[in-house]
Amino acid sequence: xxxxxxxxxxxxxxxxxxxxxxxxxxxxxxxxxxxxxxxxxxxxxxxxxxxxxxxxxxxxxxxxxxxxxxxxxxxxxxxxxxxxxxxxxxxxxxxxxxxxxxxxxxxxxxxxxxxxxxxxxxxxxxxxxxxxxxxxxxxxxxxxxxxxxxxxxxxxxxxxxxxxxxxxxxxxxxxxxxxxxxxxxxxxxxxxxxxxxxxxxxxxxxxxxxxxxxxxxxxxxxxxxxxxxxxxxxxxxxxxxxxxxxxxxxxxxxxxxxxxxxxxxxxxxxxxxxxxx
Amino acid sequence: xxxxxxxxxxxxxxxxxxxxxxxxxxxxxxxxxxxxxxxxxxxxxxxxxxxxxxxxxxxxxxxxxxxxxxxxxxxxxxxxxxxxxxxxxxxxxxxxxxxxxxxxxxxxxxxxxxxxxxxxxxxxxxxxxxxxxxxxxxxxxxxxxxxxxxxxxxxxxxxxxxxxxxxxxxxxxxxxxxxxxxxxxxxxxxxxxxxxxxxxxxxxxxxxxxxxxxxxxxxxxxxxxxxxxxxxxxxx
Numbered sequence: 001x002x003x004x005x006x007x008x009x010x011x012x013x014x015x016x017x018x019x020x021x022x023x024x025x026x027x028x029x030x031x032x033x034x035x036x037x038x039x040x041x042x043x044x045x046x047x048x049x050x051x052x053x054x055x056x057x058x059x060x061x062x063x064x065x066x067x068x069x070x071x072x073x074x075x076x077x078x079x080x081x082x083x084x085x086x087x088x089x090x091x092x093x094x095x096x097x098x099x100x101x102x103x104x105x106x107x108x109x110x111x112x113x114x115x116x117x118x119x120x121x122x123x124x125x126x127x128x129x130x131x132x133x134x135x136x137x138x139x140x141x142x143x144x145x146x147x148x149x150x151x152x153x154x155x156x157x158x159x160x161x162x163x164x165x166x167x168x169x170x171x172x173x174x175x176x177x178x179x180x181x182x183x184x185x186x187x188x189x190x191x192x193x194x195x196x197x198x199x200x201x202x203x204x205x206x207x208x209x210x211x212x213x214x215x216x217x218x219x220x221x222x223x224x225x226x227x228x229x230x231x232x233x234x235x236x237x238x239x240x241x242x243x244x245x246x247x248x249x250x251x252x253x254x255x256x257x258x259x260x261x262x263x264x265x266x267x268x269x270x271x272x273x274x275x276x277x
Numbered sequence: 278x279x280x281x282x283x284x285x286x287x288x289x290x291x292x293x294x295x296x297x298x299x300x301x302x303x304x305x306x307x308x309x310x311x312x313x314x315x316x317x318x319x320x321x322x323x324x325x326x327x328x329x330x331x332x333x334x335x336x337x338x339x340x341x342x343x344x345x346x347x348x349x350x351x352x353x354x355x356x357x358x359x360x361x362x363x364x365x366x367x368x369x370x371x372x373x374x375x376x377x378x379x380x381x382x383x384x385x386x387x388x389x390x391x392x393x394x395x396x397x398x399x400x401x402x403x404x405x406x407x408x409x410x411x412x413x414x415x416x417x418x419x420x421x422x423x424x425x426x427x428x429x430x431x432x433x434x435x436x437x438x439x440x441x442x443x444x445x446x447x448x449x450x451x452x453x454x455x456x457x458x459x460x461x462x463x464x465x466x467x468x469x470x471x472x473x474x475x476x477x478x479x480x481x482x483x484x485x486x487x488x489x490x491x492x493x494x495x496x497x498x499x500x501x502x503x504x505x506x507x508x509x510x511x512x513x
Binding site: 006008009010049052053054056057058060061096097102119121122124 | 291317318320321322323324364365366367368369370372373501
């Protein structure tokens with residue numbers, strides 16, 4: 001039985017995001033004026049914010065997760081700033097309490113009486129958009145392995161970490177398949193590290209999320225990323241199904257041609273806490 | 278005649294007593310009883326569960342739970358969550374409200390009838406002469422899942438999720454109120470023609486209850502969750 005361990009403070013799990021920050025991320029999303037680099041940083045900040053809120057209890061944050069962000073472009077490094085700088089993984093309480101910035105926005109909400117009320121919401125920012133250089137994906141995967149190998153050893157009973165790789169292009173430091181295999185060879189007693197890949201695109205076309213075949217993927221590179229992606233464990237597959245995705249036993253954590261909306265859905269399903277105690 | 282009542286509770290394994298997010302309330306003289314199960318995904322859930330459980334016993338609704346009955350409790354909850362400076366995530370979390378199940382039971386001793394109201398998966402079982410007579414609101418162990426309908430302290434409530442039931446009781450009957458993890462085990466055992474009530478009847482003290490849970494959890498017979506049990510024995 002795999003991927004069934006309870007996520008608890010004594011057996012936390014981990015999420016690690018690998019973010020392509022190569023020069024081409026300055027291009028806009030298909031059908032949307034927003035630059036991909038900004039869209040991805042917005043999505044990651046939103047996701048970290050959601051995770052912090054999810055782990056927040058009356059008495060404070062419960063450390064159900066450790067979280068990290070690694071960027072790869074001009075260089076390959078942990079991407080947190082401020083007091084988290086240099087950390088490849090940090091407990092969610094530390095992440096929640098140390099955003100680089102805390103913005104305040106006003107949004108209109110239903111006032112419960114048929115009208116709209118203004119509500120102030122806080123927008124924490126951990127990760128700023130950047131885009132320069134090439135796409136050293138192999139090196140990023142190796143840094144992920146270096147980060148998670150000691151983690152997996154220290155947390156043998158934990159639900160295994162989920163790594164989400166978000167990229168718009170071709171790896172420029174070689175075929176990443178072998179490095180991806182080394183990463184997903186890491187295990188806890190509850191299963192192997194999961195690697196999900198999300199390919200975001202500039203070209204228009206129907207997004208493909210959580211496919212169970214590489215048929216219909218337009219190029220060899222997309223097929224390679226599909227091949228590197230882990231099969232969804234039952235808990236995440238059920239989540240995807242509830243969200244209306246057609247899934248099968250062979251469904252993989254892969255998204256192709258995802259626009260911003262689809263990227264956020266992909267991240268949300270891939271990181272949904274299943275069994276928090 | 279006033280029934281004999283015992284109540285037991287315990288937090289999930291790995292949590293402290295302060296982190297227990299169920300609640301119960303009993304007024305044997307009035308024949309009013311309740312259990313509530315605060316959802317651990319929400320914050321200030323223990324306070325919400327307690328407000329619901331105590332609110333029911335102090336002032337049971339005449340019919341199903343409705344907006345007007347719930348509103349003062351929601352206002353109490355909001356006052357409790359306000360008034361202290363909160364970090365950004367706690368503020369956002371509190372905005373989305375707390376969630377809890379509620380099971381409330383009123384006994385009419387003269388008429389020997391019970392009336393129950395429920396939202397969510399906390400259950401009432403009525404056992405007579407070694408047989409499970411009633412099971413409310415869930416009747417089968419497969420009906421327990423991770424996303425039951427719950428009462429919200431802030432957001433919109435699904436009033437169609439409110440369930441009501443009535444029944445009779447007789448001298449010697451035992452009525453059991455329990456939160457979901459224990460209720461799921463209870464029903465699964467009953468479906469196997471075992472007698473889970475006989476097992477629970479042999480748990481006389483809180484300490485014995487904790488030992489019983491430890492054993493059940495270790496054997497994976499029960500999901501690791503906060504647990505609350507109220508036993509109401511009608512005099513023979």
